[in-house]
Amino acid sequence: MSTPPILCLGRGRSATSIARFFGQAQALEETEDSVTLWNWTAGEWIQKERFAGGFEQISWEDFLPAKVFLSPGIDPRREFFSSVQAVEERELELFCNQFGGQIIGITGTNGKSSFTAALGGLLKEACGEEKVFVGGNLGTPLFEALQRGVAYELAVVELSSFQLERIEGLSMNLGILLNLSPDHLDRYDSIEDYYQTKWGLLKNAQSIIYPKDYRPPSGLAASAVDFWALEPFQDVLKRVGGFLESRLSLKIPAGAWSRIQSLPHRLERWQSERGVIFVNDSKSTNIASTRYALASRPKIRGRSYLILGGRDKGGDFSELAADLSGIEQVFVYGECREKICKALSASVKTEVFSSLGDLMKSVPSRLQEDDLLLLSPACSSFDEFKNYEDRGDRFFQWAKEAESSLIARAKTR
Template sequence: MMEPLAGRTIGIVGLARSGRAAARLALARGARVYASDLADTEATRAVAAELEALGATVELGRHDDARLAACDWVVPSPGIPPHAPVLRALQALGRPILSELEFAFRQLACPVIAITGTNGKTTTTSWTAHLLQGAGLRAPACGNIGLPLSEVALADPAPDLAVVEASSFQLHWTERFAPRWGAVTSLAPDHLDWHGSFEAYVAAKARMFANADPACAWVLPGEDPRARALPGNAPGHRFYVYLERPLPAGEAGAAWDGEELRLRWADGRWETLLPRAELPVLGRHNVANALMAALLACLAGAPLEAVRQGLRTLAPPPHRLQPVATIDGVLWIDDSKATNIAATRVALAAMDRPVVLLLGGRPKGEDFGALRDALGSVREVIAFGEAGPQIATALDGAVPVTVVPALRAAVEEARRRARPGDAVLLAPACASFDEFSSYEERGEKFAAWVREAVR
């Protein structure tokens, strides 16, 4: 049941896409809105004008702690960490803080599939929505993937279900979020600068299961012990995905036997999805993502034949092992979404040729030395951005490392050093915020600079 908002006052901290969407949802449901953002830019002024025209009170360049403390709920931007002064002050007063995900869920008129994890969640979210839509269901991909859940909550008519990518930032501030189906793609250290520790990061992810009931269904990686264990004792049916070995006796789920992708249900019944050769994506990790998406789609009601057809038309989302161009025999690949070490290791495992690896950006508190045993195909590393010197130190003696100040200089250096038959792989293992507003912008700039060579 949707929670009434009429007469309440909602505070919005940050006017990026999710903040704007939450404010619009609150206003549409009859709430008063106070919104603020420390940035006073052309972009925030445009959002402020839009929200003011709808009846909100907006301040730029500051947060008014007293106004926020008087709000019934405060919805912060996911990029604002719990230790930020504005949120610390609210926590000290015991004021309720809700993520945009939680706020929108309370206004949603359809069930939710939620997908979390360190790596693979965006791809699995996108593909799950693709399979459901191919089966004729209105099932938008939303949440951390780009479309705020608040926009879905405003849709009329409501969709059949929402396929939500749930980040640790969004899950941290949840209380009642209760997906009907869910998946964990992987679990490895990430966002330690935001959460403060790996334990806190894992605890945030585990909040996805806080309101589970026996009718829920969870899809988990059978060969990742930490991700497999994330639901703990939460109620619900478990389905496991395996790539390296067959499904153990007694477990339901999905597996790749080396040739075919197959499902096994709780009653022991096997069903074949399709041969691996008909799945049009690169990398073993994408086989796992496809199996997870297929399980989720089937569990949510998509017919098996529609799922089979949908799998044959999968495509990788942008900036995920996305070929950009082949120039003078060198393949340039954009994996800008590889913002942590685990994702970079996955990208390297998918390579079948010598690699010039571009690493760098803003470090996230991880040890780049953890890449040393994954560099077998790497001829040379070009380290850029704030993390460049740190990367060079961590990889000293493992592979030649050249340090340059920024990504554009890294592209130019790679152009000089790559040989025919090589791949130049942007898999940075870092956040983008030293140079760019997002990993998407970083990937788009990378592709544009690569293509300059063929103009």
């Protein structure tokens, strides 16, 4: 079999951008009971062959030698990985070696997508839209920055723990660790392994930023910016922005801060005609993410309410009790509603609903001007919805329908 020099395991957006960059590639895409071979031809993937079984059943000698790029979602602890490890190429390492400008890498357990998008937007306003690349785990693959025909001066990239595994021999200009909390324990042998992978970004950066309430691994310098792990998003962003203004000799326009937009389902805000504020943070599917949302919620004149619920991921909801200052009431729904109430009823007033749909039929009519209703569930969505995006979309849909009905009713009085 004729083997091209590039072999991608997986056929997602990263694999496609890698194939475009090199101009030719093969991809092996694994499903439950088979592996499909694809060739990159004339700018698209063409299916060639299908093999029974998974990666463990592949005859790897038929495909090697080649430069192998492993999709971040594939667990390197699997048995087959030893067959390709010696020829593995890391997407992040190659990007850092090929990119001609400065690189800011951002990681953390919660809020890293929103932070990356916001910081990237500020730097685009300061430096020029065409001079700053924003991407990585955020959505736009790293290799897109290498093939757009644009001489980017700066890259602001979100990096997941999966992308940071097994990195060595790279150097970023700035590494930012926002926070750490237990996650991805199906991927790592221990929580310490997960944390060390995140810290690995800072070990490969010239300047580093991390929370002052964290003890860094031995050998790391002090953080260039002081902030707490659960400090409000906007405050951390302003401190990092100020540091970059000094370090990069640039000026972020004053008006840029008011133009920051949240990502869908991440502290996404909608204000009704009645002046009620609805915040969609459906992306918060664990305790730490909801704590972050509570710390980052908008400051308002009215009352604040929180929605929790969904399918339990094994979290300890009592950890939220310390963050509920200023919350008038917690509305609870879904499969783990009883567990949440048991953990929080001594700390805050709670009310239980069977589903988010039932909750949204009742709660909006109780809200007044300047009140805030925050959906930050701390649970997965799969008891009632396809995914967290579906949950967030339905939340806003129900909110808008309820508000329209209330306004129409008020006009007929």
